[in-house]
Amino acid sequence: MAVSGEEAIFGDSVITTKLDSAIAWARESSMWPYIFGTACCAIEFMSVASSKFDISRFGAEVVRFSPRQADLLIIAGTISYKQAPILKRIYEQMTEPKWVVSAGACACSGGFYDNYTTLQGVDEIIPVDVYVSGCPPRPEAFLEGLIQIQKLQAKPGKYLQKRVEKEFKGKLDA
Amino acid sequence: MLKKCDDKLEFSKEENNRYILKLKDIKKAIIFLKEQQGYDFLVDITAIDYLNYKEPYPKRFAIIYLLKDKKFDNLIILKAYLDEDEIIDSITDLFKAANWSEREVWDQYGLKFKNHPNLKRILNHKEFIGHPLRKDYPITKGQLCTKTDDLMDEMTPRLKARGYENHEELMFLNLGPAHPASHGTIRTFVALEGETIVSAVSEIGYLHRGFEKSCENHTYNQIIPYTDRLNYCSAILNNIAFAHTVEGMLGVELPERGQFIRVIIGELSRVIDHLVCLAANLVDMGALTNYWYLYNPRETAYHLLSKLTGARLTNSYMRIGGITHDLYDGFEDDLKECIKDVQKGMDDSLSLIEHNRIFQDRAQNIGVVSADEAINRGWSGPNLRASGVNYDIRKVNPYYFYDTFEFDVALGSVGDVYDRMMVRFEEIRQSIKIITQAMKRLPKGDIRVADHRITLPPKKMVYSTIEGAINQFKLTYEGVKVPTGEYYRSIEAANGELGFYIASDGSGTPYRVKVRPPCFFAMSSLPDMVEGEMVADAVLDLGSLNIIAGELDR
Known part of the structure; x- marks a missing residue:
């Protein structure tokens, strides 16, 4: 196959690509998660971070506790109505492109806490990109959730545009 | 009297x-x-x-x-x-x-x-209308919360009592509820003068999940998974506490093998609970290596528990009147390996911190609570024992043959962060001692009470006899019928006295369940403990009390 452009001149030492793809590739392999861990799922996340399951294999071990420095929000645990405004505020403080994983039954749907105090799914408050099932999810499931986000992150253009354009209206936005 | x-x-x-x-x-x-x-x-x-x-x-x-x-x-x-x-x-x-x-x-x-100093809501949010545990409050009626409490109504009188009329010199800071060292969802609002905390107020309830109301809506066995999620670091101990209370109401006792298995798995849960507490506490101190040393043995325990119960964390291993199933073949070898790992992790960690000046300076004489104060505040478990009070339900009111095992109660002398951590290290050792003795003495036999009004009949009976089918049906649909009455019983859980006060109206669903969570009482003393200390010490105080939000807020 005839090679043209810069690659013809410099050989294998240079790869040409689009700037967007290069940035997406860099972001994908170094996600900085913010763990909004409230309950049992957060204990399971400790396993994800420790050496046996080792989230750093996927480049996401730099856990940030400031939402301003993070691009991946992992909600691990039950969100009560009392907690909801705090979660929303943290989500708002993150800068785009940002991603949300709702981990565990409670965050996804309220789980078996169908009662007066538990929010029936965080997607009533903020938009969610990936849902992870389990009560709590096994560490492998957390990692699968991360991989799913990385897949979305690899081609963020249209997906992100759609999300930004579609105005999200949660229960607390009214 | x-x-x-x-x-x-x-x-x-x-x-x-x-x-x-x-x-x-x-x-x-x-x-x-x-x-x-x-x-x-x-x-x-x-x-x-x-x-x-x-x-x-x-x-x-x-x-x-x-x-x-x-x-x-x-x-x-x-x-x-x-x-x-x-x-x-x-x-x-x-x-x-x-x-x-x-x-x-x-x-x-x-x-x-x-004459209550500050009678305001604690678990539910400020905008909540009504009182959820009243029987006429519908269980699913949620109420949105739009903003958080600024807590100045509590802070101002506290500052006034300390002579601060003017707040201009002070800096106010929220530690939590979303803070790496807030162990879940606890909020401590502090007033700072430089880096010293002059006054603090704690707010809880961010993980209030309506456990007690949910109990009134489920049969006794359906409540077991809910109890898992009280203190999720040692789920099985909560299972045991609840089942033990209901068995007390029924007036039944487990066969010996069942009791021994409860001791073995219960003590293993205590070990892994303490491991999390210590690992997290040391991370808060900046001693990250200890986290890997202490947390990885927990991984071995998880492996064993998932083989045994099917779940790593929320095991639901107990039932009213028994245990879901017996130990598997090869359990003993796995357990030995697990204990070996725990011991190694503990030795490694202790070799780093035990004679380490930095650790001692950081932990000793911080967050001191005297014995009288701790009793008055309703503390129990390792926190109380660190203050030098010899109260361990396993010794005072022995259940499950605890009086026949040889083990010591670890006591502290000062009641500071150091004591609370060291008591936990020692308790891990003592728990291992109990596990080893119990494994040696583990008798053969049944693990459930034989009464099929309480425990499910064997499947063979269900499919071949009418009684079996009726028992299965009644137990599944109506639940265990517990005699009318009110009853309190407690066990020594990882964090202290975990008790249940249950009121039954004779049906298969409890009329009222009240948990006595050990964390709740420890947490209520935090504001007083941290006043006069540095922010960095407040983080250690919270960690050393081992506050588990699921149990605290229920």
Whole structure:
């Protein structure tokens, strides 16, 4: 196959690509998660971070506790109505492109806490990109959730545009 | 006993050492018990709403006080009936532990207390209308919360008491609820002068998940998974505590093998609970290596537990009157390996910190709580023992053959962060000792009570006999029928006295379940502990108390 452009001149030492793809590739392999861990799922996340399951294999071990420095929000645990405004505020403080994983039954749907105090799914408050099932999810499931986000992150253009354009209206936005 | 009181008290005595008094006499009785009979440990305060009860009561509500004496082996229950508009005398001047408990009763039931320093909601949010544990409050009626409490209503009087009229010099800071060292969802609001905390207020309830209301909606066995999620670091101990209480109400005892398995798995849960607490506490201190040393053995334990129960964290291994299934072949070898890992992790970690000056400077004489103070605040478990009080339910009120095992109770002498951590290290060692003894003595036999009104019959019986089919059907649909009455029982869980106060109306669903969470009482002392200390010390105080939000907020 005839090679043209810069690659013809410099050989294998240079790869040409689009700037967007290069940035997406860099972001994908170094996600900085913010763990909004409230309950049992957060204990399971400790396993994800420790050496046996080792989230750093996927480049996401730099856990940030400031939402301003993070691009991946992992909600691990039950969100009560009392907690909801705090979660929303943290989500708002993150800068785009940002991603949300709702981990565990409670965050996804309220789980078996169908009662007066538990929010029936965080997607009533903020938009969610990936849902992870389990009560709590096994560490492998957390990692699968991360991989799913990385897949979305690899081609963020249209997906992100759609999300930004579609105005999200949660229960607390009214 | 109340007969000896000088003020002639009118009372009647019921089963389980429960006394029914007039509401106006309750405080007199408590003062008498505390000052003359040595009942200086407030176990819990709770209430019951009798609105839908099968037989009418003289009044709609009841308020219940549970007290223990100096030796912790005698429990007395005081109860008074009241209507919504009657006002209860607060006992916060006698027991500091009563402060948050009374707030909880107000929050959940709307019963008012006179002379309470700050009677406001504790578990539910500020904008909540109504009182959720009342029987006429629908369980699924959620209420949105739009903004958080600024807590200045508590902070201002506290600052005033310390002589700060003007707040301009102070800096206010929120530690939590979303903070790496807030262990879940606890919020501590502090006023700082430089880096020193001059005043602090704690707010809880961010993980209030309506456990107690959910209990009133499920059969006894359906509640077991909910108990897993109280103290999720040692789920099985919660299972045991709940099942043990209900078995007490039923008047049954597990066969020996069942009890031994409960001891073995329960102690293993205690070990892994302490491991998480210590690992997290050391990370907060900046000693990250210890986290890997202490947390990785937990991974081995998870492996064993998932083989045994099918779940890593939330095991639901117990049932009322038994255990889901017996130990698997090769369990003993796995357990030995697990213990070996724990011991190695602990030795590695201790070799780093035990004689480490930095660790000692960081942990010693920080967050000191004296023995009297700890008792008055209702502390229990390792936190209380670190203050030098010899109270371990396994020794005081032995259950499951604990009196036949040889083990020591680890005690601290100062009651600081260092003691609380070292007591936990020692308790891991003692728990391993118990596990080893129990494995050696593990008898053969059944693991469930044979009564098929309590435990499910074997599948063979269900498919081949009509009795078996009926038993299976009744147990699944209606639940275990627990005799009418009210009952309190507790076990020594990883964090201390974990008790359940259950009121049954004779059906398969409890009428009321109240958990006595050890964390709740430890947490209520945090604001007083951290005042005068540095911010970095406050983080250690919180970690060393091992506050687990699931249990704290329920």
